[in-house]
Amino acid sequence: FFDVVDYLDSDPMKFGEHLQLIISQIPEWNSRFINYSKLKGTIKQIKRAALTEAAANPLGHSFAFKKKLVNDEETPLLMTAGKSFSMTAGRSFSMTLSPAEDDTDDEDDENEMIYSYAxxxxxxxxxxxxDCDMVLNFYRTTKDEYNGYLQEFIKSQKESRGNPGKYKDSISHLYRRLDTLWTYASTNKLAVKKIVKxxxxxxxxRDKVDAEALTAEWRTAPLDDLAENVEDVFADHFCAGNMVLARRRLRSRSIFTFSHMDAFICGLLVGWLLPAVLFLQRSFMEIKKSK
Incomplete structure (x- = not known):
């Protein structure tokens, strides 16, 4: 399967934009993804609530969150101009005196007003x-459904019912759907990792969250095993047992058939090629000017 996670994790483009691209390529599952933008907006509300609590301090300074919060529950401190003091609200943060960050973002509109850090x-x-419970339930249900399709085909062939040739397109489609589900699980896992970070x-x-614990059951290994079973079946029935040929045909069908994930892969290719073309064009113009 195309390793979308490695690509998303290394590409400089904002993850939220990539996530929306993936969701748009699987419209029937668009409500089954982690609500990344809403969670991101909630984090901004948390930061703003802290600023409000800090502004209520008698010194009246504006504060901005440090990117990495350092707190000790025994001695919670708010730092200002070399001095420190505790917040009366009982929840305090390590701060740096600086202009408040402008976190204005349209995605904040999705969130209810939050009045305190807690x-x-x-x-x-x-x-x-x-969101994690929803993803896990959908992933499990869909995986079991796809496995059921494969087992039904195997059972029908053992009982010598029907011509296997008529199932060729169905098996190819199942392989593509497994590819889509693999991307779905991996992308959601990466979304949780990034938003939790x-x-x-x-x-x-004390409020930190363990992303690994939340996504521990979103393992793609069972999908890899299921995909191998599909390849075995396809090789036995349509490629005279040639596994290499079966994989090539299944993967070529997955790439060149007009499915949602094909459009997604094409989108990724455009994302790679377009910056390169623009860079070459810009370089050519600079060389031309220098002459």
């Missing part, structure tokens, strides 16, 4: 847990 943390964790940078130590 409310923000609770809202984030609740939403994240609900943002969250953990902006909360107290």
């Amino acid at each position: 409310d923000g943390v609770e809202a984030f964790i609740t939403q994240l847990q609900q 943002k969250f953990n940078k902006n909360v107290k130590k």
Whole structure:
């Protein structure tokens, strides 16, 4: 399968934009993804709530979150101009005196107003847990459904029912859907990893979240095993047992058939090639001017 995670993890383009691209290529599953933009907006609300609490301090300074929050629950401190003091609200942060960050973003409109740090943390964790439960349930159900299709085909052939040739397109389609499900699980896992990393940078130590624990059951290994079973079946029935040929045909069908993931892969190729073309064009113009 195309390793979309390696690509997304290394590409400089914003992850949220890539995520929307992937979701747009699987429209029937668009409501089954982690709500990344809403969670990101909640983090911004948490930061703003902290700024509001800091502004309520008698010194009246504006503060901005440090990118990495350092807190000690025994001695919570708010740093300002070389001095420190505790917040009366009981929840305090390590801060640096600087202009407040401008976090204005359209995606904030998706979030309810959060009036305190504690409310923000609770809202984030609740939403994240609900999204993770949804993804896990959908992943399990869909994986079992696809496995059922394959087992039904194997059973029908053992019972000598029907001509296997008529199932060729169905088996190829199943392989493509497994590819899509693999991308779905991997992308959601990466979304959780990235949003939790943002969250953990902006909360107290006791409120940090373990992304690995949340996504531990989103393993793609079972899908890899299921894909190998599909390749075995395809090789036995349509390629005279030639596994190399079976894989080549299945993967070529996956790339050149007009499916959602084909459009996605084409989009990725455009994303790679377009910057290169623009760079070459710019270089050519500069050389021409220098002459």
